[in-house]
Structure formats: structure tokens, C-alpha cells
Amino acid sequence: MYGIVRTGNGNYYTSIIFGFYRGESYSKNFWLVLNQEKTSLTKQCVLNPDNKYIEVMVLITDCDESNWTELPEDAQGFQGVDYLPEQIISMIENDSVPDEILNRCIKEDNSYAFTEYSEIKTEQDIKNLDWTTGGFHDAYIKEIKQNGDMLYVLFDGTWGCKVELWFSGDVEYDVSSRDPEKYDPYWFGSTILLKDGFVYFADEENLTAEKIKQGGYCWFKARNMKYHIIPD
Numbered sequence: 001m002y003g004i005v006r007t008g009n010g011n012y013y014t015s016i017i018f019g020f021y022r023g024e025s026y027s028k029n030f031w032l033v034l035n036q037e038k039t040s041l042t043k044q045c046v047l048n049p050d051n052k053y054i055e056v057m058v059l060i061t062d063c064d065e066s067n068w069t070e071l072p073e074d075a076q077g078f079q080g081v082d083y084l085p086e087q088i089i090s091m092i093e094n095d096s097v098p099d100e101i102l103n104r105c106i107k108e109d110n111s112y113a114f115t116e117y118s119e120i121k122t123e124q125d126i127k128n129l130d131w132t133t134g135g136f137h138d139a140y141i142k143e144i145k146q147n148g149d150m151l152y153v154l155f156d157g158t159w160g161c162k163v164e165l166w167f168s169g170d171v172e173y174d175v176s177s178r179d180p181e182k183y184d185p186y187w188f189g190s191t192i193l194l195k196d197g198f199v200y201f202a203d204e205e206n207l208t209a210e211k212i213k214q215g216g217y218c219w220f221k222a223r224n225m226k227y228h229i230i231p232d
Helices: 088-093 099-111 123-133 209-213
Strands: 002-008 011-022 030-034 041-045 058-062 077-080 117-119 140-147 150-156 161-168 172-174 191-195 198-202 219-222 224-231
Touching: 002 030, 002 224, 011 058, 011 099, 030 088, 030 099, 041 088, 058 123, 058 224, 077 088, 117 123, 123 161, 123 191, 150 219, 161 198, 161 219, 191 209, 198 209, 198 224, 219 224
Parallel strands: none
Antiparallel strands: 002 011, 002 058, 011 030, 011 077, 030 041, 117 224, 140 150, 150 161, 161 224, 172 219, 191 198, 198 219
16 A cells, blocks of 8 residues: 655655554554654554544555455454564554564665556556545535646545546536536545546446436546646
8 A cells, every 4th residue: 555644734745554553433543654754664643633624644545455464344453564563553652663674664665656647547546546535525626627638627625635637538528517606516426437448537426337428417538537636
């Protein structure tokens, strides 16, 4: 896993996410990442404990957990990359992480190629963007403009970030159902799907391309879709 660690006021850094700790409540959950200096492992709260509103502190940009250990559903405890011991949390808290473990974490982080501008080409790409944006829950279209066959869309309201989208190639769209002067502009969920060489993006979960075309949704269709995450 990989993510953007928000440090406030639009500042951030990126890190491999080495693990997750599930506490007795959601406010006690945290990710295990490198610190900003990339010199030690640190715990990063999933949500800002000092904000009464939901403020996501880590934006997951790569949700691949293929080398993670498993944690039973709803069980408390730690899960993470398979080379970290169960005692890693206490090691971090006691500043006693063995050098060989820390050096491996730093090396793997250095070798990860973070892509700031990503394209939707595979199902994994779709899953990654869904994780980053929380399925575009609470998002709304802040800006939209078209230049030839390139359509630019800026979303705000997503938890912890804004999202820039570019659609190109046989672009079609209909945003009338989210016209803020007539209707509720906020999205509650989303569907991104690949079919017949096109990318579809719409404002409700579990849609098919056929259902999107029936109307009533806010939707986009194009040959290509690219995105950029802007942390708040």
C-alpha cells in the first residue's frame, strides 16, 4: 500500500503504508508509515482526533495488500506487510525497531515510484481511486471546462482532498442532474467502469454502462480518464 500523508494546510508527503492497527473504536485506528524525514516508522491516525468533523489524515493511493498479513474481520490488532513482527507497535513506541527492519522499510519506500498523475486503465486503477476519494462521497463539481476533445473537471468536498479529472477521446457527459441551482450537487457514491474501450464515471454505486445511458445520473464517458489528487 502507498499513500499521501497530510500534514495540514495543504502540506503533505508520501510513504509506503506498512500496516494498520484497528483499535477499540474508529478514532483509535492508525496507519503505520515512515515519518516525513524518512528516518523512522511512525503511527499516523486514520482520522484527525482534534477535529470533530471527519478529517482523513492519509489518502490511500495504492490499495494493494497482496503482501499483508490478515486480521480477522472486526478484530482488534495489527496487520501489515509480512516482514513486520507482531510486536512492531511496541517497538515503535519504545524506539526499539531493529535496524534491519527499519532499513528494509526505508529501502522499499525509496524504490516505490509514486505517480502524481494517474490514468484509469485497469480494475486496480479504479479501486485505487475509489480508496483515495472514498468513492467520491460528499464530493461536488467545483469547476468544469472543455477545450476541444479534452474535458477538465475539478471535484471538491472529497474527504481530505480535491480531485482533478481529465477526460479525452470521444467525450460525452451530462451533469444537469447535479446543477446546484436546481438540485443537490453532492455525490453520495460513484461508479467507474471500463467497457468497450471507454471509461464511464457516474454519481451512484454499482451502475452498469446501460443504466448510466438511461439518464437521471451525472455521468462522464471517454476513451481516456486521468486524475490528480490535491491534498487539503
